[in-house]
Amino acid sequence: MIVLITTSGLGSRLGDLTSFLNKSIIRIGDKCPLDYIFDNYKNMSDVKFIITIGYLGDIVKQYVNIAYGNKLNITFVEVDNYEDSGSSLGYSLLKAKKYVNEPFFFHCCDAIILEKIDINMNTNNNILFGYTYNDSSHYSSLNISNGIVCLINEKGCDNYDYIYTGLAYIYNYKFFWEKLYQLYNDDPLKSNLSDIHAFNLMLKDGINFKFIHLKQYYDMGNMKSYNEIIQALPCNYNILYKKNESIIFHKDKVIKYFYDENINKNKLKRIKYIGENLVPKIFSKSKNYHSMELIDSMPLSEIYEKGLIYKLLVWADKNLWVKNKNIDNFENICYNFYYTKTWKRIKKYFNDKRNIDYNIINNVNVGSIDNLLKKINFKKLCKDPPTNYHGDFILDNILLRKNKEFCLIDWRQDFGGDIERGDKYYDLAKLQHNIYFNHSNINKNLFNIKIIDENRCEVDMKCNFFLINQMIDFDKFIIENNIDKKKINILNGLIWINMAPLHNYPLSNFLFNLGKYMLINNI
Known part of the structure; x- marks a missing residue:
């Protein structure tokens, strides 16, 4: 089973928060969005993660390697254009097309879901996951009839039933890629080209999407939702925020990030002079990260x-x-x-x-x-x-x-x-x-x-x-x-x-x- 995650975008709606970090690895509570996403699928068998990387892509890759090593089956797909004319979510998705030749989950990297994603893996239905929210200014939205999606709206629509969370199960994957490719060819410079535009074409062709209502969904793709989520999911440790550093807590280890790789390198060198017996055990390290004993x-x-x-x-x-x-x-x-x-x-x-x-x-x-x-x-x-x-x-x-x-x-x-x-x-x-x-x-x-x-x-x-x-x-x-x-x-x-x-x-x-x-x- 494939899970496609896009982390290639700039995350510009988060302002300074993404000056030194990709939004997929900003700490929310004790963990980062990618951690929450991986947790959503840990009880499913034979999961393959396809992750697009672009903005600060090497740092995303470093984090996943430091945090998970070889525990997960992950393929990284480099997106060559993530900020210039012609860049879009749709473009990033198309870069991953050759790795996705079966039904798959698409999971936006800023969608944090704290409940079991409960579907029958033998289903032959496409599924969109929605959430009850009273403001669609930052969200595509859905109109539902008898548990079926009948309309997908652009951001800011007033007449809707649920917002779209950025989580979808795409059974008719060939049709999805066909429609997305068609849209891209029609207008390669369309900056807001996304998954929902392909979904709408599929709807027009009579391909149905079932609807699942999520109860515990959080978004961190804009400052309003970010401020909401850090109140709902506070960190269990007292951490002073620093723009160019970060810290993530896992069950058995702490993962430290430094945008300046020389700081990371010198901190590790200093262990020799402080004394290895006076500090936690270091598990692994990379250019910008090191993990240590919790x-x-x-x-x-x-x-x-x-x-x-x-x-x-x-x-x-x-x-x-x-x-x-x-x-x-x-x-x-x-x-x-x-x-x-x-x-x-x-x-x-x-x-x-x-x-x-x-x-x-x-x-x-x-x-x-x-x-x-x-x-x-x-x-x-x-x-x-x-x-x-x-x-x-x-x-x-x-x-x-x-x-x-x-x-x-x-x-x-x-x-x-x-x-x-x-x-x-x-x-x-x-x-x-x-x-x-x-x-x-x-x-x-x-x-x-x-x-x-x-x-x-x-x-x-x-x-x-x-x-x-x-x-x-x-x-x-x-x-x-x-x-x-x-x-x-x-x-x-x-x-x-x-x-x-x-x-x-x-x-x-x-x-x-x-x-x-x-x-x-x-x-």
């Missing part, structure tokens, strides 16, 4: 155990922050990381004209970012010797195994370009930042920037009482080990400023000015 644990941010942060710091001091004797050029590396990178991020921050550099924050005269950074002794910040490091040492990136050993995830790919050496003060500042700035709270928008006027604002956020109490143990470790708390606080402020342009407004505006407020109180 640890059965909550992140430390969700574990309520008094003294746990102190135990973590003692453990990290012994196992992670191992001194590196090679000090060559390390001060310059730190300077580029703390000073040069900060200015690059500041310029990026101001690319969004809504972001403001407020001079008075919480009634404190902070001044401009230029004058504020001039007050920091960056050379002094760069004087500490190098150590091994994590690079994103936050509670969300540290797990506790069943044997009570800590496990590190989501480490930084480099420190100013160096994959072996870093500054443990940066790790400490990252941890302090996360005690205050809890990802779960931020995901719930539990932060506030109140704009008083063009020069003044007030910033505040919800902090967790239990975590704030852990600052007692944090400071205890700092004092016991003669660590410079002021440097940690300054780096904490710089971290917030550097984070700002990586997030959308208003969080960007909040972080930038929160960072300034942190700095003025520590210089």
